[in-house]
Amino acid sequence: MAFQIRTYNQIAPSGLQAFPQSLYQVAPDIASPDGILLRSANLHEVPLPETVQGVARAGAGVNNIPVTSLSERGVPVFNAPGANANAVKELVLAGMLLGFRHLKQALVFVDELDPSSPDFERAVEGGKKRFVGHELPGRRLGVVGLGAIGGQVANAARGLGMEVIGFDPGLTVEHAWRLSSDVRQAPNLEALLAESDVVSLHVPLIEATRGLINADRLRVMKDDALLLNFARDGLVDRAALLEVLGKGRLSVYVTDFPHPELQGVERVLSLPHLGASTVEAEANSAVMVVNNLRDFLENGNIRHSVNFPEVIMPRTDGPRLAVANANVPNMVGQVGTTLAEAGLNIVDLLNRSKGDLAYTLIDVDGPVPDRVQAAIQAIDGVLRVRRIPDVGA
Ligand SMILES: NC(=O)c1ccc[n+]([C@@H]2O[C@H](COP(=O)([O-])OP(=O)(O)OC[C@H]3O[C@@H](n4cnc5c(N)ncnc54)[C@H](O)[C@@H]3O)[C@@H](O)[C@H]2O)c1
Numbered sequence: 001m002a003f004q005i006r007t008y009n010q011i012a013p014s015g016l017q018a019f020p021q022s023l024y025q026v027a028p029d030i031a032s033p034d035g036i037l038l039r040s041a042n043l044h045e046v047p048l049p050e051t052v053q054g055v056a057r058a059g060a061g062v063n064n065i066p067v068t069s070l071s072e073r074g075v076p077v078f079n080a081p082g083a084n085a086n087a088v089k090e091l092v093l094a095g096m097l098l099g100f101r102h103l104k105q106a107l108v109f110v111d112e113l114d115p116s117s118p119d120f121e122r123a124v125e126g127g128k129k130r131f132v133g134h135e136l137p138g139r140r141l142g143v144v145g146l147g148a149i150g151g152q153v154a155n156a157a158r159g160l161g162m163e164v165i166g167f168d169p170g171l172t173v174e175h176a177w178r179l180s181s182d183v184r185q186a187p188n189l190e191a192l193l194a195e196s197d198v199v200s201l202h203v204p205l206i207e208a209t210r211g212l213i214n215a216d217r218l219r220v221m222k223d224d225a226l227l228l229n230f231a232r233d234g235l236v237d238r239a240a241l242l243e244v245l246g247k248g249r250l251s252v253y254v255t256d257f258p259h260p261e262l263q264g265v266e267r268v269l270s271l272p273h274l275g276a277s278t279v280e281a282e283a284n285s286a287v288m289v290v291n292n293l294r295d296f297l298e299n300g301n302i303r304h305s306v307n308f309p310e311v312i313m314p315r316t317d318g319p320r321l322a323v324a325n326a327n328v329p330n331m332v333g334q335v336g337t338t339l340a341e342a343g344l345n346i347v348d349l350l351n352r353s354k355g356d357l358a359y360t361l362i363d364v365d366g367p368v369p370d371r372v373q374a375a376i377q378a379i380d381g382v383l384r385v386r387r388i389p390d391v392g393a
Pocket residue numbers: 059060061062081082084085088144145146147148149150167168169170171172175202203204205208209230231232256273274275276277
């Protein structure tokens with residue numbers, strides 16, 4: 001068996017090396033891939049061939065992937081939850097310090113000093129009073145979204161002596177366990193914005209969060225607050241932000257998402273989407289998704305998919321079917337009947353659902369003929385049926 005993987009973006013070598021050469025062909029120009037591996041490339045604009053079985057994002061955000069249409073085709077989208085969280089957390093801390101210590105202006109000031117001047121040292125000491133900053137202890141940080149990154153930012157800020165409040169209506173038990181018990185829960189987003197000296201955004205960009213920080217919400221923020229956006233550009237209403245900055249409010253907006261309209265705007269500090277750009281984060285993310293994409297292609301198992309449930313079943317010796325279907329009654333019954341009518345016995349079965357989608361792994365006691373696969377595919381509600389190659393085939 002051989003799988004073909006089409007890559008977009010630069011993927012960490014350790015991730016690419018996790019594809020055994022005997023089983024995988026991996027390249028950026030494969031026309032009919034089984035899998036797609038990418039980082040920030042915009043897949044919304046790319047026609048995806050029917051051959052695609054799985055899409056893997058070596059990172060956290062999946063707003064660059066047409067998840068809804070892939071779900072309708074029965075294609076799981078994988079990401080790498082938490083794999084780059086430390087890298088982003090570190091850059092958020094740097095962003096806070098950039099703002100509180102006026103580091104960009106201070107660096108520009110030094111760069112512009114005349115090195116041949118006999119007064120060089122005096123100019124340094126004389127100029128520094130323009131960059132007197134503030135320390136972090138006692139300042140209040142508001143973290144919007146307390147998932148993998150927000151949770152680490154909150155804990156690190158506590159470690160630096162900041163007071164931390166958070167808002168996340170969808171906080172998972174797993175992430176809540178990892179959060180410092182000193183992090184106070186804000187009753188709503190407006191309360192967090194009104195109380196915070198620094199606001200840091202760590203939510204995904206989805207329809208519900210587009211323009212989350214709008215004119216009304218910017219209005220309730222403190223006049224000298226810092227706003228940090230290391231999540232996604234679309235979370236902040238740019239026109240409203242520019243208006244507020246133009247009125248002299250907000251001490252600084254630090255963003256990882258440069259935009260032509262933000263270029264040259266006073267008190268805007270833009271970084272070139274650097275949050276996850278460390279050797280460690282790139283490797284962690286790539287290795288995690290490659291391993292999960294491989295387990296899906298080779299065994300049908302689904303781990304860390306944003307649209308499909310977690311379905312992991314140890315292999316038996318025989319053939320395996322993987323069925324993606326709408327989460328409606330009697331799907332497993334109809335598949336089972338079709339197999340029974342073909343004289344095939346079920347050796348093991350695991351079915352799970354997530355939202356509107358369900359996924360079933362079925363190990364059977366003999367090869368599944370084409371006509372049986374086609375009969376299952378024809379059942380109303382079935383989105384995709386795959387025959388997983390036998391172990392060792
Ligand atoms: N700058 C970068 O390079 C970089 C790197 C990694 C991730 N990101 C961005 O950061 C985002 C968060 O990443 P993560 O790994 O922490 O994801 P995550 O899924 O672990 O956490 C996101 C959290 O946001 C919460 N949330 C969703 N909607 C919310 C809302 N309206 N208000 C408050 N909370 C809400 C969720 O409940 C969840 O706990 C990603 O989706 C991505 O867009 C950027």
